[in-house]
Amino acid sequence: MSKRSSREPAPTGDGTAKAARASGIAGLLERLGRGSVTTEAITIVQAASLERRVAVLGAGSWGTTFAKVLAEGGADVSLWARRPEIAREVTETHRNSDYLPGINLPISLTSSSRIEQVLDGAEQIYVSVPSQTLRQNLADLRPILPAGVPVVSLMKGVEKGTGLRMSEVIVQELGIDPALVAVASGPNLALEIAKRQPTAAVVSSESLETATLVAATATNPYFRSFVNTDVIGTEFGGVLKNLIAVAIGIVDGVGYGENTKASILTRGLAEMTSFAVSFGAKPETLAGLAGLGDLIATCQSPLSRNNTAGRLLGQGYRFDDVVRQMNQTAEGLASVAPILELAKSRGVDMPIVQQVAEVLAGTLDPRDIAPHLTETDEPQGE
Numbered sequence: 001m002s003k004r005s006s007r008e009p010a011p012t013g014d015g016t017a018k019a020a021r022a023s024g025i026a027g028l029l030e031r032l033g034r035g036s037v038t039t040e041a042i043t044i045v046q047a048a049s050l051e052r053r054v055a056v057l058g059a060g061s062w063g064t065t066f067a068k069v070l071a072e073g074g075a076d077v078s079l080w081a082r083r084p085e086i087a088r089e090v091t092e093t094h095r096n097s098d099y100l101p102g103i104n105l106p107i108s109l110t111s112s113s114r115i116e117q118v119l120d121g122a123e124q125i126y127v128s129v130p131s132q133t134l135r136q137n138l139a140d141l142r143p144i145l146p147a148g149v150p151v152v153s154l155m156k157g158v159e160k161g162t163g164l165r166m167s168e169v170i171v172q173e174l175g176i177d178p179a180l181v182a183v184a185s186g187p188n189l190a191l192e193i194a195k196r197q198p199t200a201a202v203v204s205s206e207s208l209e210t211a212t213l214v215a216a217t218a219t220n221p222y223f224r225s226f227v228n229t230d231v232i233g234t235e236f237g238g239v240l241k242n243l244i245a246v247a248i249g250i251v252d253g254v255g256y257g258e259n260t261k262a263s264i265l266t267r268g269l270a271e272m273t274s275f276a277v278s279f280g281a282k283p284e285t286l287a288g289l290a291g292l293g294d295l296i297a298t299c300q301s302p303l304s305r306n307n308t309a310g311r312l313l314g315q316g317y318r319f320d321d322v323v324r325q326m327n328q329t330a331e332g333l334a335s336v337a338p339i340l341e342l343a344k345s346r347g348v349d350m351p352i353v354q355q356v357a358e359v360l361a362g363t364l365d366p367r368d369i370a371p372h373l374t375e376t377d378e379p380q381g382e
């Protein structure tokens with residue numbers, strides 16, 4: 001897709017849209033060749049997918065923002081809110097003042113706290129709940145899940161106890177074909193996107209057809225979704241950058257400056273890459289939007305909840321106080337332990353995540369955090 005076409009939603013009712021509908025996305029990809037997937041295919045599939053009915057589960061800051069992205073890309077979106085008062089506010093006043101104060105939502109975006117109502121007629125399902133509640137939420141979804149519908153994870157955590165990625169929990173709990181599951185990730189701070197600041201993301205699925213379909217739906221004039229098939233790299237990128245953002249927040253809270261932060265960010269990327277590659281990810285995924293891109297956004301922004309949680313720890317608050325002060329989800333806090341377990345299972349050294357764990361446990365003074373000074377045999381010129 002050229003820059004121009006990514007900024008202009010493709011027109012409806014033209015010949016290419018009809019061709020996409022007629023030949024199906026698999027046929028279309030076949031004709032275009034895999035190399036063209038991020039260009040022509042998304043434009044054409046997008047044209048075919050306007051007014052597609054989709055459901056978004058979770059009306060927090062990201063679920064609501066993503067619902068807005070989808071609606072402003074032309075989809076007919078229904079948002080599931082756990083609390084009826086949020087559903088009412090979204091539908092009646094086009095606001096979600098708890099999570100996106102000051103943001104006007106599209107009039108076409110409706111919300112309900114009744115999940116069966118939100119799923120009615122949905123052709124795609126996007127999920128944005130806290131990672132630690134996902135399994136329980138999917139148990140409610142399973143009996144009413146429409147058959148053959150793609151399920152997309154917008155979440156950036158791993159499950160405590162099992163260490164499973166969110167896409168793995170979805171496959172396990174819903175019993176669906178992994179080819180129907182996708183993940184979306186990237187430098188995507190909700191409030192910036194809700195204000196329509198231009199942003200890119202990655203949609204990943206083991207099925208290129210699913211990734212292309214979802215990316216086309218999740219593309220609008222200010223939000224561009226690329227595709228890949230490296231689900232492991234895309235998903236772990238989103239999880240691991242949260243842990244590095246906590247570390248950066250800690251040193252920020254202590255009062256250390258840019259050298260310390262840049263050292264941790266750079267070594268953090270190396271740590272993320274070694275970890276993800278040991279599970280089969282491609283290094284280039286970690287160098288892309290879902291790795292480095294998201295790492296930069298999250299480590300630099302005061303909007304980041306993980307960065308904020310780290311800053312409070314660095315200022316001397318204890319873990320329990322930090323959890324009490326956070327009124328939004330900081331996934332990194334729950335992902336530290338399972339990630340260290342996974343790293344151990346692969347023999348991967350993670351000095352930054354290890355020191356974050358020690359600060360969380362209260363066994364390391366935040367002023368002593370210096371994971372970039374830890375001895376390592378790895379070359380440093382990567």
Ligand SMILES: NC(=O)C1=CN([C@@H]2O[C@H](COP(=O)(O)OP(=O)(O)OC[C@H]3O[C@@H](n4cnc5c(N)ncnc54)[C@H](OP(=O)(O)O)[C@@H]3O)[C@@H](O)[C@H]2O)C=CC1
Nearest residue numbers: 059060061062063082128129133155156188189190328329
């Ligand atoms: N915010 C962001 O910038 C981005 C977030 N993400 C990811 O999106 C996921 C969701 O985060 P985000 O929306 O920001 O979090 P928020 O804290 O903003 O919202 C959490 C949402 O989950 C709901 N929730 C809480 N507990 C449960 C439960 N037991 N069952 C069902 N729903 C529940 C909340 O409902 P209630 O209001 O009723 O408590 C709320 O709607 C996370 O994995 C995060 O990493 C990814 C990219 C960007």
Ligand SMILES: O=C(CO)COP(=O)(O)O
Nearest residue numbers: 186187188189304305306
């Ligand atoms: O994932 C995010 C940006 O891409 C949001 O980060 P936080 O969860 O730290 O706010």
